[in-house]
Amino acid sequence: MKTDRYSSLEKIIKSNMFSSIFILVDENSHRFCLDVFIKKTKISDYNEIKIISGEENKNINTCIEIWDKLNYFKADRNSLLINLGGGVLTDIGGFAASTYLRGIRFVNVPTTLLGMVDASHGGKTGVDFKSLKNQIGVFSEPLEVVLDSDYLKTLSKEEFINGYAEVVKHSLLTNKLELSFDSLSKLDINKDVDFIIENYSEIKNEIVSSDKYESNKRKILNFGHTIGHAIESYSHISDSFKPLRHGESIVIGILTELYISHKMLGFSLHDLKTIKKHLLNYFIKIKFNGEDLDKIYDLLIYDKKNDGNRVNFVLLKKIGEPIIDQEIDKDLFIDSFTFYEK
Ligand SMILES: NC(=O)c1ccc[n+]([C@@H]2O[C@H](COP(=O)([O-])OP(=O)(O)OC[C@H]3O[C@@H](n4cnc5c(N)ncnc54)[C@H](O)[C@@H]3O)[C@@H](O)[C@H]2O)c1
Structure with a gap:
């Protein structure tokens, strides 16, 4: 290809x-x-x-x-x-x-x-x-x-911004300094769009070419998507929610999974707060109640990326250093939403 x-x-x-x-x-x-x-x-x-x-x-x-x-x-x-x-x-x-x-x-x-x-x-x-x-x-x-x-x-402004979630995800996975989150956050997402498309799609292509069928390295692309997909699915079946776009859901997935990364792997709290502030400039905060979180957690269990009843997460030790196959417990999942909504 x-x-x-x-x-x-x-x-x-x-x-x-x-x-x-x-x-x-x-x-x-x-x-x-x-x-x-x-x-x-x-x-x-x-x-x-x-x-x-x-x-x-x-x-x-x-x-x-x-x-x-x-x-x-x-x-x-x-x-x-x-x-x-x-x-x-x-x-x-x-x-x-x-x-x-x-x-x-x-x-x-x-x-x-x-x-x-x-x-x-x-x-x-x-x-x-x-x-x-x-x-x-x-x-x-x-x-x-x-x-x-x-x-x-x-494309509408909302749909354009929706795509930015995946750009940020790619910037958090790469160890190339010139494409890191820090570099990305200094770009103008409208004026620099050709640079963004060309380079941030290439991050994905490089990861995929080394592991086409997701047996190992490619799993890192699921960062932000374990919780993100469950939220997106839930928003489409729940009466109390408007359906969320893919990117809107992934942003919540990125922020909650980064919080979990902070607690489990020591991901920098300073970086976490910087990324949260940056993303919330573009995406509005969504409110979840206890029942929502229980149902979203249940959906996680059915996610096809999991083995049996284990929920496997990709977490970050630091920007550019993802770690695959991390198990988390439900309390931490709930806490991560408290951090997101704060
Ligand atoms: N296969 C993968 O690796 C992969 C990775 C990430 C996301 N996805 C999937 O991508 C989907 C989300 O994609 P999306 O955000 O592009 O949504 P989408 O395809 O629904 O497009 C969003 C809206 O924009 C409209 N549209 C498209 N191009 C337009 C244009 N140029 N001008 C005006 N309107 C236009 C569409 O008709 C639609 O209403 C999700 O289903 C997600 O699961 C797949």
């Missing part, structure tokens, strides 16, 4: 190696991104497949709609699916492509910041199942990832 701004995609399309081309969009990427993509690639012969946006539609029913359309248009093993959209669309499009006829090739063209720095890379594809995030899926690499910040011009 290569990351590219159109040139490789143009080359493979011109080489006529595909019998047919499909472009998967949702209503927003159809409205805001499709014309731009067509103008830039000059693809003329394609069928469009349109799905409805939203995490609540990242499920097997939407997948069936995609398979249905591929079937209707007689897609074969040499067809190509181009996923033009945010992380929901590239996750589900990658999964639909990888399972249709035992796998057709696909290209990701992410149109959200979150997609550009994270979701479109690394080969994790899939859908949510019942109340669990990404419970059904396969590892499958896109042929190409086309990065183009022009698509961000139409």
Whole structure:
């Protein structure tokens, strides 16, 4: 898999190696991104497949709609699916492509910041199942990832900021000084967006290339996501909560897991407070009651990254030094929310 701004995609399309081309969009990427993509690639012969946006539609029913359309248009093993959209669309499009006829090739063209720095890379594809995030899926690499910040011009401010959560996560995992959290916090996230996309997506690509199937090193990318995913799932099933975006949930995951890191591994309290202040400039604080926390904790137990009843966390000893497979107890989990809400 290569990351590219159109040139490789143009080359493979011109080489006529595909019998047919499909472009998967949702209503927003159809409205805001499709014309731009067509103008830039000059693809003329394609069928469009349109799905409805939203995490609540990242499920097997939407997948069936995609398979249905591929079937209707007689897609074969040499067809190509181009996923033009945010992380929901590239996750589900990658999964639909990888399972249709035992796998057709696909290209990701992410149109959200979150997609550009994270979701479109690394080969994790899939859908949510019942109340669990990404419970059904396969590892499958896109042929190409086309990065183009022009698509961000139409993205709402909230969705743009949503992607910043994963950028901060990558900055906390790297030991490259020039990309560390300290360096990131000095950047202007609007003016420096091309630098951010290019470099912070590369942190993920480097980690993934050494451990494609998450047997070891890749697990560090789950930092912030053990609690974050449980919060995101809970916000989608609870009546007392508005559904939280992925990034909004991950920020809470990052801050609570950093607090746990402080208590268990001595992560610097000074750094913890600096990171909290920085993130809360961009993300509003959410309130949780005791019942919420019990239910979120129960969801953690079902998270697929855990062995049996153990909840495995990635914690940080310091910035750039993640430690995998850490077990925590429920009291510390509760305390971490007290710290977050303070
Ligand atoms: N596979 C992975 O490794 C990985 C990593 C991180 C996150 N994810 C997944 O990514 C998903 C979140 O992705 P997301 O935040 O991009 O959400 P999203 O795909 O839901 O996009 C957010 C919203 O923006 C709209 N949109 C997309 N591009 C637009 C544009 N250019 N202009 C205007 N509107 C546009 C979409 O239609 C949607 O309404 C979650 O499901 C998460 O699990 C996957």
